[in-house]
Amino acid sequence: MGVRMVNIDFLPLLGGAQMHTMRLSRYLSQHGVEVQVITRHHPGLPRYETIDGVSIYRTPIWHPSKVIASISFTIHALRLLQSTRQDYQIIHSHEMLSPMTIGLTASRLGGARLVINPHRGGYLGDVYKLVKQRPITGKMRLRWARRRGDAFVAVSHEIATELGEAGIPRDKIWSIPYLLDTDHFSPTKDEYRRAIRSELGMQDGFWACFTGRLVAEKGLNVLLKAWETVVRHSPDANLVIVGDGDQRSHLEELSEIRGIEKRVRFTGAVTDTVQYLQASDVYVQPSFTEGLPISVLEAMACGLPVIATGVGGVTDLLSTGENGIVIPPHDPDCLSDCLLELLSNRNLRARLGNHGRQDVIAYCAVEKVGQAHLELYHHLVDGHPHSSQPGVEMPES
Template sequence: MGRVPMSREKIRVLHVITRLDRGGSAENTLLTVARMDAERFASSLAVGPTLEGSGSTEEQARATGVEFIDLAHLVRAIRPLDDLRAIGELWRLMRREKFQIVHTHTSKGGLLGRIAARLAGVPIVVHTPHGHVFYGYYGRALTRLFIWLERWAAGFTDRIVALTRREVEEYKTLGVAPREKCAVIHSGIDFAPFARTEGAREEIRAELGIPPNGLVIGTVGRLTAIKGQADLVTAFAQVRERVEGAYLLLIGEGEEHAALQGLARELGVDDRVLFAGWREDVHRVLRGMDIFALPSYNEGMGKALVEGMHARLPAVATSVGGVPELVESGRNGLLVEPGRPDRLADALLELAEDEEKRKTWGAAAGDRAATFSVESMIEKIEELYEELLEEKGIALPESA
């Protein structure tokens, strides 16, 4: 197809997500909206209310200057009446503002947003799942329903943005979408804050009460069952039996906080398991760790994992989602089966008891993570938008 005519009007893009809690999907969505070329794209973000205690990034997000559109009924939980109202809110918004592109994010926001876009006649619909929910931990019946809904919604989606090649293959295998409907765009990480944290290791350890010679295993993420921190605490108890100076540092908050504290007490390691809550200086705290652990049962790509690796930490992670595209066992970390605290403990011990391996693999981890920049992500998303605009015959902005 020949290049379509140019226009002086910016392309209007609406992003849709249920909430801005702390986590890779919300932070990645916000980066996408905030960093798009403002000379060519006028981007807005429709978002639902954020739950208390989920570690919201909303205040920080609103300080970026992004145009926010608050939707009272766009919630993550399944609530049929609220869901219908949310579709109505989105439909009215899309009809009124005449967006050329609607880009939805995560499962719930993706389903409701795409239905509304279909009803409103939006020319281009893009969806980023940020990792799917098809692994079966919601039960067989619900998983089948989720797959059917995603397959149905994919029928009126122009492109699905997968974070990894593995994700694309899973969509094809499950019959959700063919390869040609998918584009692989890795999540982009803003690495600028890391440059300001060199030399913070001793400082952050002193703040947290960790001795300079302690061995710190750390993780970052919502304290929720799907993130597998209970397996990590269980594995750490085995590590602690052999490594006298071992500590476990959990960065994050969530509904599993009390249960994890109870588990640590039950296993007799509560004096070595540190709950640091959400931190605005995660990049700095990472400098105080020796090993980064990701025990999740599901991940899209694992933003926290990329950040940990960028801090030159060797990784011990579960082989889920796109994690195997980041962690190469025996080179920059170790992969283990999810739900196996014993295997997790073995992998952690392999690194905990070998300082030279931690140093060598940590350097390789830093090199791998450096390829996941926010600049690369934005460039690929803009290229995808331009490709779809050309396919639909919609004029591109003159500066494109």
């Protein structure tokens, strides 16, 4: 079987959708599927390369402006898909904007089966953008997707609900979360943890951690305001922010304004965050909107207690007092209270972290999620039957 993954951006550009696409593609390749990722080219990256058996083709971009870049990506991707039509049976479009348009056009011209995979819900999600921000062309694309899309993958209850409200038939919606290697993302023993801290230059004491893109919707300004309160009560507490993005300089300046710059560390972009997670005591996700935050999954797999805002797929994962703490967005006082509670209660940290790891293993294990995708592809290509609620059974939100 051949599968073509269509994604606007891809590694080494970091994000949940990019990491998931690579991990899924690697799994499929290891199970005999020929996978190619089609994405946009960025300066300094090779046009073609192979990583872990997955071939990556980066299309040229005529101009950096958003509209022209989208048009050039669409045209070049369609040319590639048409020229290699005999080599694949599935197009898996990651996003409902350009990648979906590419998939809809190529599947109609060449007859491949089309999987459409939105990665975000809420006001920054694909359905919202199509319905609210593009009231004419967006609704036309949704009608086209309802007719021509063979299956839709929802990584959270929120996205599944939005797809249903947009008119996608329920039997086309497959609920499948992100795939995660819970052997790689795992807790470490105390002696190794001390060694990791030494290697990373993290002194002894309490450490909270965030990993991800430093962009406005991640709510890091709220985290810094909450951290000011934490430091006032516990002057030796430390926060490490792992990642990069267009908000970094603003956030660094904000930490100085709040007088906490000595207690906040910015690492910049990190390809593999596992050591920072293993070295930390608590994970914090203060986002305003999410799909299924892969960083939360990784933190849970490492046995960290997680404090996260109740947006998107977070409520599929976390239940306050059982395997984490769910808080409202935009609430620095609530966030600081929860941080201080976990800072002072080692037993609570251990209990929440242990339960969180057990739940994420049951939910996102590599074999379970990988097999769900293989079941989906074989259902579309070979007509294999599936259950009335296809995909992976999600926790009740």
